[in-house]
Amino acid sequence: MSTAHQTWVTAPMTAMSRREVEAAAAELNDRIGGTVRSWEPMSRHTTFRIGGPADIFVQPLDCHDLAEAVRFAEVKGMPAKVIGNGSNLLVADEGIRGLVIRLAPQFSQIEWHEDGVTVGGGARLARLVKEAASAGLTGLESTVGIPGTLGGALATNAGTDTGSIGDLLAEATVLDQDGELRQWTASQFAHRYRYSSLADANAAVVSARLRLEPAPPEDIVAKIERLRGKRASRQPLRAWSAGSVFKNPRGVAAGKVLDRAGAKGLRVGEAQISRKHANFLVNRGNASAAQMRELIARAHALAVRRYGIDLELEIEIVGG
Ligand SMILES: Cc1cc2nc3c(=O)[nH]c(=O)nc-3n(C[C@H](O)[C@H](O)[C@H](O)COP(=O)(O)OP(=O)(O)OC[C@H]3O[C@@H](n4cnc5c(N)ncnc54)[C@H](O)[C@@H]3O)c2cc1C
Structure with missing residues (x-):
């Protein structure tokens, strides 16, 4: 299966001890005005509500803070990943090593x-x-x-x-x-x-x-209402998801391929393929990233087996 790798700043890193992470977070906290936390559960910052802890989680107040955080990561040899609302991310149960820098809700002018x-x-x-x-x-x-x-x-x-x-x-x-x-x-x-x-x-x-x-x-306003209604009738908008999991292959909707392959309702633990939209995988409440990945693999295999289509991931899998 082809995957999207949309990491912002990457650097190889060996896992730091809890004490080292906390010391680094305290050092960064002294330098910037925004929020700095260690061991922040990423399930709080993704629409899937899935994901283990980020070593250091930063919400910069302004460009100065952001630049400081980026330079800090560079000097310390830590990877850094910028995120927004976490609505296209599946974060691993093991979490994310290094810095996660969240630009929302700041930078909202x-x-x-x-x-x-x-x-x-x-x-x-x-x-x-x-x-x-x-x-x-x-x-x-x-x-x-x-x-x-x-x-x-x-x-x-x-x-x-x-x-x-x-x-x-x-x-x-x-x-x-x-x-x-x-x-x-x-x-x-x-x-x-x-x-x-x-x-x-x-x-x-x-x-x-x-x-x-x-x-x-x-x-x-009329156009917005029309498009909103269309989306609500087709997608499970109240469920915890990251929207469409796979990109549409040329000329056909991935959801249609999966629907015809019989994927709707398929479950791995608490991860399920929506009965409303076959390209939406949802967290029923307590799904792990491992369960979601297994479900993604099964959906992918179904499309290959039934139609010979190698679906490409639209969501990004981060960490681990
Ligand atoms: C119910 C639902 C419906 C959806 N419908 C659609 C749809 O119709 N069409 C569609 O395209 N997507 C859809 N999505 C997916 C998602 O909302 C989009 O991909 C969205 O643009 C991701 O924005 P985000 O701020 O949540 O980014 P995140 O998920 O936080 O990050 C996504 C990527 O963007 C990078 N990134 C984030 N902020 C920045 C920044 N400031 N600078 C540089 N890189 C950055 C991250 O590093 C990451 O690689 C849907 C998701 C859900 C949950």
Whole structure:
């Protein structure tokens, strides 16, 4: 099975002792104004509600804190992973070694212009879509119902069959691995279906400017309601999930392939393939990452066996 590897900053690392982790967290805590915690359960920060502890969990207050955290990780030889709302992640039961840097809910500023918006990397798409309707600007409706942040959306080129976030991007401010701020043009992201070059470049989106078109607010609201209704009728939105687990292969929906292969309702422990949407794997309450991975493997094998289709992961498996 092909997998997506969208790690932001990576460095090989041998496991640190509890005392070493706590000492490193205390040192970083002295340097920055934001939150620093050791052994933070990642189940608190993923929409799957699954995942063991991050060695050091950081919520920077501003760019200075973010740059300090990135440089700290670099100097200590620790890997660092930036996350948004954790809505595209399956975190291993063993957790994540090194730093996890969460940009939400900080980095959420939104500034409206006549022809678009400048948005912080930690801003939630849901808020953006709602405010865009009030501002009379159209374009973001394609992201209705995607529970991520702007940074996560740009990293994964989130979207639907009506469009993707990359279509709207004008430029972005990113922080690179050395802790330096850089301006990126839209083309540098090399966006294509659920892909951006961000991971390979080891860069975090701090903010971005999106291009939008003026339109009557009532038309935008009507479109949002229509798309929201369509999503609610097809997807198990109340369940703990990470949205679609597999990318759509060319010309066919992965959900359809899995449905026809008889995957709906399949269970491994507390992990289950939704009866409503076969590409949504849900945590029924107490699923482990190991159970979810086993279920993913079984769904993948079903598609291969029945249709010869090698489904590619859309979600990202992190840690372990
Ligand atoms: C119910 C449900 C429905 C969904 N529907 C859709 C859908 O229709 N279309 C779709 O595309 N996705 C969908 N998703 C998946 C998910 O919401 C998107 O991929 C979303 O864009 C991820 O954003 P996030 O902030 O949660 O990112 P995370 O899951 O936290 O991270 C995802 C990736 O982005 C990187 N990243 C996060 N923030 C930044 C940043 N500031 N700078 C650089 N890299 C960063 C992370 O390192 C990671 O590699 C759905 C998920 C759920 C739970």
